[in-house]
Amino acid sequence: MAGSASDAAWAAPSGGRWPIPRTVLLVLVALASIVYFVDLGGQSIWDANEAFYVETPREMLESRDFINPTFNYLPRFNKPVLSYWIVALFYESFGVSVTAQRVPMALGALVIIACAFVLGRLSIDGGRVADRAAPAAGTRHPDRDVRLAAGLFAAAGLAAAPRLVMFARRIFIDIWITAFMSLTLACFALSERYPERRRLFLVLMYVAVGLGVLTKGPVAIVLPGLAFAIYLGVHRELGRIREMMIPTGAVIVAAIVVPWYAALHHEHGWMYIRSFVISENLERYTSGFGVRQHRGPWFYLPVVLSDSFPWSLFLFMAVAVTRRERHRITTLLWCWILAIVGFFSFSAGKQDLYIFPIVAAVAALGGAAIARGIGDPRWRGWLRGTVVVAALLLAIAGGAVLWLFETAGRVYALHGSLVVGACGLAGGAIALVLATMRKPAAAICALLAAMVAVDWAFVVRVLPDFERYKPVPALSHVLEQRLQPGDVVAHYQVALPSMVYYLRRHVDQYFEEQPFVAAMQSERRVYAVLSADDYAALQPAIGARTCVIDRRHTFDVKLRTVLARQPLPELLLITNRCR
Secondary structure: OOOHHHHHHHHOOOOOOOOOOHHHHHHHHHHHHHHHHOOOOOOOOOOOHHHHHHHHHHHHHHHOOOOOOEEOOEEOOOOOOHHHHHHHHHHHHHOOOHHHHHHHHHHHHHHHHHHHHHHHHHOOOOOOHHHOOOOOOOOOOOOHHHHHHHHHHHHHHHHOOHHHHHHOOOOHHHHHHHHHHHHHHHHHHHHHHOHHHHHHHHHHHHHHHHHHHHHHOOHHHHHHHHHHHHHHHHOOOHHHHHHHOHHHHHHHHHHHHHHHHHHHHHHHOOHHHHHHHHHHHHHHHHHOOOOOOOOOOOOHHHHHHHHOOOHHHHHHHHHHHHHHOOOHHHHHHHHHHHHHHHHHHOOOOOOHHHHHHHHHHHHHHHHHHHHHHHHOHHHHHHHHHHHHHHHHHHHHHHHHHHHHHHOOOOOOOOOOHHHHHHHHHHHHHHHHHHHHOOOHHHHHHHHHHHHHHHHHHHHHHHHHHHHHHOOHHHHHHHHHHHOOOOOEEEEEOOOOOHHHHHHOOOOEEEOOHHHHHHHHOOOOOEEEEEEHHHHHHHHHHHOOOOEEEEEEEOOOOOHHHHHHOOOOOEEEEEEOOOO
């Protein structure tokens, strides 16, 4: 890390100036980041997850009860309260709207991207300052441009990742637990890099941990603690745990977390706290509580590659770099990734979002690998090979989108899918040509530009058209014209919680046939939403006269359904009082 031989290689990649102007990378980062704030209120709520973080804070404001979260006017204690408080704060400031709920999601995504930038910079020459040789007086450190490039590549690649763009518009809690855990990692990395400011960075780290615990619970402590313990163990420095300021950290975390839990205990005793800790954490991990699908131990490998595509492909190059050039921060990033992926690989209930907090670390390793490949001739072959693979995959994905949505029946056609597919296909092809011409830096920029174009086309063209496949706003509008005091709204075997927000009233949920049939046979007027198939099956059992008021198509996003060009599934709005 302090050797002058490697520094010389970093200083002038091609015997001259750094091959990618800083302005180009800054523009790509800006374009990739701005899209997170475009047309936030233009799309209706995504069922099911987003609905909880739109409606629960609204009910908090309605009741002025900020201790006991409710959804559908029923207690909801399956997650801690900070996510609801954040949205409620934006509601108080800007009014209740879907936009006000999505702005903090977009801000959370920017926090994750910023952490990727910091970690990417630290990944180049990532030893402690005290361990590194200082540059000669009056000169810049020779790898300064490479460090900046690594950070910008990391930020641009993560900002352009389609999964982050999608999640930042629909999954509030996972964006913010990822943001707080990324801040935890970044602060610890900074404390390693700058030991003279260790106390400051560790205090900030514990603040992030406390906020993470108040967002999603014990995972915000357990996973960073596991990763940092592995990191210290790898370096045979477990004795340094004494430097972690654990007593101070415990006080900071407790000061953030305990007040809400104490208020909860004061009102309800241990009931909800015990339910959250045991059912939502221990039982979900050990027995798959609340998770319908049971997946094998290798489930997360494709998730790692898809969450941070295309930079995740550079992890293979990063492995080779790490084996040859052992830097402390890159070791830390690997420990972070392996701890989180390994921990959840042993879980009985696996969900792809559980490992999303690794994305900043993956982007940082990818950005550092790219900067090394451009700046050091030893890694040019790895860089070209990885760019070729990434370009091929992007071109294939673009072609697949064109074929899926613009040909063969057009059952699932979406406006803008042609643009998305064309951007992917053309961008991948251009990057592939540039890579084969031994211009990896230009190929990387082409790859990034294509991903940014895909994201913009997706947000500006595809998402607005997708609204016709989201039935809740239209069904809610029909109901608003008909509902009278005393009427009942019910759902049977469908997950459409956003209707609670649009109607501002309780919706009965039925998952078993007999209770639903009894409700439809009651004297009260009932409006029910269910699938066309379920309605056909239940009509004989209901017996009483029912009629269909409205019907709406929905989009079944399972790949096998799209490939088979199966007819669009249909939801019906029915009532037991037809006059």
